[in-house]
Amino acid sequence: MNSNFIIEAQNLKKIYGQGEAKTFALNGVSFKVKQGEFLSIMGPSGCGKSTLMHIIGFLDYPTSGTYKFEGKSPNELTDSEISEIRNKKIGFIFQFFNLLPRTTVLENVKLPLVYTKLSNKEKQKRALQALEAVGMSHRLKFYPNQLSGGEQQRVAIARAIVNQPKVILADEPTGNLDSKSGQKVMEILQKLNEQGQTIILVTHEKYTSEMAERIIYLKDGRIIGEERVHQRKFAKDGLVK
Amino acid sequence: MEFIDFLKTSFNTLMANKTRSFLTTLGIVIGISSVIVMVSIGSGAQKLIVNRISAMGSNTIFIEPGAFDPKKSSMTQTAIEEAEVKTLKYSDALAISKLPGVEMVAPWVMGVETVVYQDKNKRVTFIGTTPENQKIDGTSPILGRGLEDGDVKSMDRVVLLGYKVSKDLFGDENPIGKTLRIKNINFKVIGVLEEKGGGAFMNPDDYIYLPLTTAQKLLLGIDYVRVIVVKAESEQVIDSLVQEMREILRQRHHIFNPENDLTKDDFKITTQVEATEMLSSVLSVLTLFLSSVAAIALVVGGIGIMNIMFVSVTERTKEIGLRKAVGARKKDILIQFLVEAVVLTFLGGIGGIILGAGVSFLAGLILGHLLNQPWVFVLSVKAIIIAVSISVGTGLVFGIYPAYKAANLSPIQALRYE
Numbered sequence: 001m002n003s004n005f006i007i008e009a010q011n012l013k014k015i016y017g018q019g020e021a022k023t024f025a026l027n028g029v030s031f032k033v034k035q036g037e038f039l040s041i042m043g044p045s046g047c048g049k050s051t052l053m054h055i056i057g058f059l060d061y062p063t064s065g066t067y068k069f070e071g072k073s074p075n076e077l078t079d080s081e082i083s084e085i086r087n088k089k090i091g092f093i094f095q096f097f098n099l100l101p102r103t104t105v106l107e108n109v110k111l112p113l114v115y116t117k118l119s120n121k122e123k124q125k126r127a128l129q130a131l132e133a134v135g136m137s138h139r140l141k142f143y144p145n146q147l148s149g150g151e152q153q154r155v156a157i158a159r160a161i162v163n164q165p166k167v168i169l170a171d172e173p174t175g176n177l178d179s180k181s182g183q184k185v186m187e188i189l190q191k192l193n194e195q196g197q198t199i200i201l202v203t204h205e206k207y208t209s210e211m212a213e214r215i216i217y218l219k220d221g222r223i224i225g226e227e228r229v230h231q232r233k234f235a236k237d238g239l240v241k
Numbered sequence: 242m243e244f245i246d247f248l249k250t251s252f253n254t255l256m257a258n259k260t261r262s263f264l265t266t267l268g269i270v271i272g273i274s275s276v277i278v279m280v281s282i283g284s285g286a287q288k289l290i291v292n293r294i295s296a297m298g299s300n301t302i303f304i305e306p307g308a309f310d311p312k313k314s315s316m317t318q319t320a321i322e323e324a325e326v327k328t329l330k331y332s333d334a335l336a337i338s339k340l341p342g343v344e345m346v347a348p349w350v351m352g353v354e355t356v357v358y359q360d361k362n363k364r365v366t367f368i369g370t371t372p373e374n375q376k377i378d379g380t381s382p383i384l385g386r387g388l389e390d391g392d393v394k395s396m397d398r399v400v401l402l403g404y405k406v407s408k409d410l411f412g413d414e415n416p417i418g419k420t421l422r423i424k425n426i427n428f429k430v431i432g433v434l435e436e437k438g439g440g441a442f443m444n445p446d447d448y449i450y451l452p453l454t455t456a457q458k459l460l461l462g463i464d465y466v467r468v469i470v471v472k473a474e475s476e477q478v479i480d481s482l483v484q485e486m487r488e489i490l491r492q493r494h495h496i497f498n499p500e501n502d503l504t505k506d507d508f509k510i511t512t513q514v515e516a517t518e519m520l521s522s523v524l525s526v527l528t529l530f531l532s533s534v535a536a537i538a539l540v541v542g543g544i545g546i547m548n549i550m551f552v553s554v555t556e557r558t559k560e561i562g563l564r565k566a567v568g569a570r571k572k573d574i575l576i577q578f579l580v581e582a583v584v585l586t587f588l589g590g591i592g593g594i595i596l597g598a599g600v601s602f603l604a605g606l607i608l609g610h611l612l613n614q615p616w617v618f619v620l621s622v623k624a625i626i627i628a629v630s631i632s633v634g635t636g637l638v639f640g641i642y643p644a645y646k647a648a649n650l651s652p653i654q655a656l657r658y659e
Contacts, residue, residue: 059566059652080570087568098563098656102257112567114246159567 006166006198007033007056012065014051014221025051026062027221033167033200038193040212041202048221049202050171056200057090057169058082070166087115091160095172097152099144099159105131106140109158116163130158134188150181157188167198174208186211187235211235244580251581254553265549266589268542269635273593273628274600275535277620281601283528284619285608290524291517292617300344300476301377301513302483304329304337304469304490308504327465328494328507331453334371334469336493340485342478347374348466350456356449357422358410365406367423367449369456375434377472380445385417385432392431392452398459400428404436405446426459483510536631542589543635550582550643561647562655575648582640583633590632594625 014026025048033039043049054060055067061074069089074082091112099108109130113123131137134154144152153173160168170189174182190211193199201212209215210233217225255262306326331348338346350369355362368374372388375381382401392399400421407416407430416430428451437445457463471486473479490508491498498505554561561574598620609616 054653057566059656080572083565083568083570083573086566092566094656098559098566100560100563102253111564115568115570115573163568 004034005032006035006070007031007200008066008068009056010066012052012055012062012067014048014055014060015063024221026055028065029218029221029223030065031216031223031226033198035166036193036196036198037214038190038199038212039201040209040215041200041218042204042206042209042215043218044204047218049204049218052218053169053171053200053202056167057092058085083115087112088163089166091163091165091168093153093156093160093168093170093173095175097144097149097156097176099152099155101144103143104140105136105142105144105147105155108144108155109162111159112163126162126164127158130162131155133161133192134158148181149177150184153177153181153185154188157185157192161192161197167200168192170199170201172203173201174203174205182208183235190235207233247577247580248584250577251584254557254581255584261549262585265545266585266592268545269539269586269589269632270542270592270596272536272539272542272635273590273632274597275538276532276631277594277597277624277628278601278604279531279535280528280621280624281597281619282604282608283524283531284621285601285605285617287521287524287528288617288619289612289614290520299513300473300479302471302473302479302486303511303513303516304333304471304486305467305509305511306465306507307509308506326507327463329466329469330464331457331466333490333493334466336489337469337471337486340482340489342474342482342485343471344474345373345377345472347371347377347470347472348453349374349468349470350453350461350463350466352456352461354423354460356406356410358419361410363406363409365403365447365449367451367456367460369451369453369460371453373472374450374470377470378445380434380437382432383435384415385430387432388450388452393454396454396458397452398426398428398455399431399452401432401434401450402430403434403444403446403448403450405444406449407433424460479512483512486510539631539635543586543639546582546585546636547639547643549585550578550640551646553581554578554643554647557647558650558655558658561650562652562658565650565652566656571648574650575644578644578647579637579640582644583636586632586636586640587629590629593632594628597628 009032010030012026012029013024016023016025027048029048029052041049041052051060055062055074056069058069058074067073069085072085077085100111103111106127109127110123113126116123118126128137131140134157136151136154136158139147139151139155144155147155153176157168157173160170168189173185173189177185186208189199189201199212201209203209210229210231212229213232214228215226216223217227306329329348334346334348337343347370351366353364353366355364370388371393372390375387381387383404384407385401388399388401391397400423402410402416410416410421411419416433419430421428421430434445434450451460453466457466471482473482487501487506487510490496491506494507496506503509561569564574601620602618605616605618
């Protein structure tokens, strides 16, 4: 295994339906992601971004092709091994936050830790650290509906990083936010990346995609282009939208 | 995920839907409390009757006419169906009384008649017997005297009243020496028995007692007896005594039965222990039957739990998806929903025990008052353990399918669910 690449995808296909109704959500996608990289997957809606993201995050399986995460392929793993990877190696950030209602900020961040064997003290420590990193330490006892969208997304980021995952998968993390909150969210993601965090970002906004180091363009289930970002945007420099 | 986390999550979810949780639990509360009440009242009744029977002494033996029939074992049945078996005589009783190990013998005849005093009348059970009966029964007169040997010998027209009969006919008047009419025959009241209090089936306060011979000849027109009550000197001699009584009765009734085949005899002998066991077992069956009916309420409650768990799974599809995305295993989701169902039913079980105990206690007070008997409030640990296990079991049985459904949701389907 080449330790440089944390993710290796070879000719991934995802097919829904059969016969006439057969549709290719992914039609032969191959790419690799290095440890510590910030990658954007860019494309219009319906291009297969979300399907790809689910496969990367072990929430779904490819119909054919090989997908390897740290050399491990989902079809070789048992349900609980897959759960363990989702728990320890991958942090999800969703467009609609997906925080648990009626559950405090702190408890929401602790959610992935509930499925680990860490001590309560360690769980508390990690959750506080994660909230500190996204600047939400002052809202521990708040409930999601008492927070703004941007604040909710920052809590969701804290939840994604609380288990110190190998990769953060962010699915349109700014898609449901005003530009200022979105900028703050991107600033946090870039900061995490600077500290060595591998991040894969799915977006349909060109501006957001240029905050990554590399962009993969996806259309109709195929990669139609790939480029290294020459003039990388930095969220902390302010709005240039 | 640790068990305490599962519990915490369940409590949070249940508290978030207080009314719903309460109403769902109510089904279980009603089911469990009905079972507890049925078992408690059943055991209370059993205790009451067993106590009454054993108050007569555990070394009492009953001899009844009619052959032993393994299909019919009930004393009362014999009394009704085979009342016309005429084989048992007063002389049999006298013969038995001479056997070693016999302390006392009291033959009985009985019937129901109307007793008239001035303008009042009352239908009562009368028992024709000998003076020994009161010693076996353990009752003594509070007014006047009891039956005496002379009364029986000379077929005197005298009567001894149960406490309640005296109250009903005479009120506060002293009945001693007054004259009653039964079947147009005058009887002189010689005594009133102390108040005994009685069960639902037989209440000695409602009986009147006459000399055996008087009841046989004047009221019934018969020369045989219905039951011979024998009191043995001790429990140890009962077995051998029963056998001796069989032999002497066979001899007297000219029955050749060396094989000791009980179906060939024209009498049957029941000991106090057997009678108690028999009544207890009848009551146990009754209790079991009533409890089973009550258990149906529990099943209905369980279906309510299942229904609400399905609602809960559907409502929280998105949460399930998220939990799976952050690393929950199938097992974690399964256990979470099972714990939730079990917490609901467990709380229902506890509520049911409290409600059931309260209702049983009140019912005991009321029944005790109605029957004029100290009612023993029974709340067996066994019933409680069974109730709790049944309620937890209900949670498991009715929670497993919704929980299984939740555990097998695909995470992306669940996350997309709106």
